[in-house]
Amino acid sequence: MGRGEEGNSSNRAELGATCLELEDVKRKQDNKPMIVLSDSSCFLTSSQKWVGEGKSPSMHGNPDADIMRDMVQLLSERIEQGLLTIFMIAFITIKSSLVPLIEGLCAQI
Numbered sequence: 653m654g655r656g657e658e659g660n661s662s663n664r665a666e667l668g669a670t671c672l673e674l675e676d677v678k679r680k681q682d683n684k685p686m687i688v689l690s691d692s693s694c695f696l697t698s699s700q701k702w703v704g705e706g707k708s709p710s711m712h713g714n715p716d717a718d719i720m721r722d723m724v725q726l727l728s729e730r731i732e733q734g735l736l737t738i739f740m741i742a743f744i745t746i747k748s749s750l751v752p753l754i755e756g757l758c759a760q761i
Contacts, residue, residue: 666695685736
């Protein structure tokens, strides 16, 4: 996920982490709603290009096209299955004591 030969974007780690989580959820066959929290507005902006019908952004020249391609494919599969996936920006530090509360909220979605 570094900045070597595979790409030089500062967004690469965020995209990679999300892609790995989507792969893990798919492998576990977890059909629960998924909320991706990120503190990177760049991540959300680059991901948002792929949301909605009729959009056709290009990956040409994108240093993270390899990860974006995989992430878009995994998200498309979730959409086809009717699984909710939400990307949100979070400018707060989540304390470990709040994790059960957040998990409970996600379970209610």
